[in-house]
Amino acid sequence: MTKRKLLVSVLLLLPLPVLVSSLFVGVYSIDPPTVISILIKRLYDPSGSAPWPEVYETIVFNIRMPRVLLALVGGLALSVSGASLQGIFKNPLVDTYILGVSAGAGLGAALGIAYFPGLPGSVQALSFAMGFAAFFTTYTVAKSKGDTPVISLVLAGVIVTALFSALLSIIKFFTESEKLAGVVYWMMGSLAVTGWGPLSQIAPLILAGFAIVFFMRWRINVLSMGDEEAKALGVNVERDRFLVLLASTLMVSAFVSVAGVIGWIGLVVPHTVRMLLGTPDNRVVVPASASLGAIFLMVADDLARSVASFELPVGVITTLVGAPFFLYLLKRRGGSAWK
């Protein structure tokens, strides 16, 4: 018990040091003590003179800081949505994209890249809107007689994903090659958007979605017992499930709209948290997943920025790290990982 509390405390505190050390990483080399001094100066003496070139401050505050924060909220969004959807679908193997959100967001982004190249923010807006549209299509298709069985949601998600992917293929087919490269690069997922603009637009949406899931996290335990049992315990299953799905979609669509499809985090992080802490209780799993997800994506993005002389898409890194790690968990824990 106390060991678990210690682990949780460490997990919840760790994002801060990871955030600060992620500011050290980048193409332009600024040594860590200088970065720390820049941070301290900004906190206590913003207008004072400094021994380092002014461009250093621009790099730390206007390039690295928003990017690292984007990784932080993105990792949080993907893993919290993964944890909550796994509860709703009563299945620990569900990923954030099960509702068709990624296919919708991908189609939206492709439309933006191919047909509105000059319009600022069009890719992001279309991607967010289409991600949401995909979710509502899935939900509407699955709903019958005021009831939305989980199995219908899964099937509807598969259908909607297939449909939106086919539409995406049509758009790719009619798009000239340099724009097509943009679509392909977007689909790989990257945090290379610059500045505070996109972050300030999506962070409130992600935090709103997170707040809903955070306060409903114990309720998700009950929902994971099955519809009939939850109803008999007094839960308005339809309403509660819709709220959690909506909150998840809000978080994921918002993040995907600026960063593209970054896979595996929603699956790997909640799983790791459950195994690490030895409990499926979402009262602990949701905040711990938020924290570990944020850490995971910040570190993955540090690697994406530093392992090669050019930048790698971070989605490739999360998959390269996530898939083998998941395999390791599976082999080590055997079937008991799913019980």
Place this chain on the structure above:
Amino acid sequence: MEVVSVSGLRFSYGDGFSIWADSLRVSEGEVLTLLGPNGSGKTTLLKCINSLLQPTSGRILLCGRDIRSYTRSDLAKAVGYVPQSHTPSFPFTVFDVVLMGRISYLSLFQQPSGTDHKKAEEALSTVGISGMRDRVYTNISGGERQLVLIARAIAQEPRLLLLDEPTAHLDFRNQVTTLRTIRRLSRERNIAVVMSLHDPNHALLFSDRIALMKGGKIHMEGRPDEVVDSKTIEEVYGLPVDMVEHSGMRYILPARTDDGP
């Protein structure tokens, strides 16, 4: 005091199978058993009483109020439901599962409080399974799970307890302990109990009243000695039986056939 009263109830699945229950009443501290073969409508009737299924016609009063006027959470404060146990997807502890019984007392964004934890502990000790609190629900036996689900229902602080075949899949000893626990809870806490059972002997031993069900209808209803004899059991189950007496209690046994038991 009367806790449930069912009158003129009819429910149809739309595939030809329907159930009828003209009149059924259960009072505080009373155990009513629905006894009948597979497919006689016991589970359907239980689900109607808990509003998990909506009757086609008829009326169910719970504590004097029409059941349709209850919200889902108000209903859960009055009615504890013990389903046939299944394996959930996540390895919650026994305590986690029992605590879930408190959800009807919490608002949408609320987490269980110290009071809820205390009520869950009390429910565990009432059922006599406090020693199991930290065990993993997915790893315990069927009999233990049944008791955990009963404790969860008790944490709801219900006036009425509905149990769907609480002895299914249990071994000989667990069947008897579970039924004893149910009867004790009904007496101690003045809870009205409606449960479905397969075995006429269990019904004879542990019921205040029995409703014999056959083909979706209540065949007979009354005190065990009025309802259960070799004739009525044979009518309902379609199997010749004998009735024997042993130390003041009556038992139903399958009748001997020409080529042996």
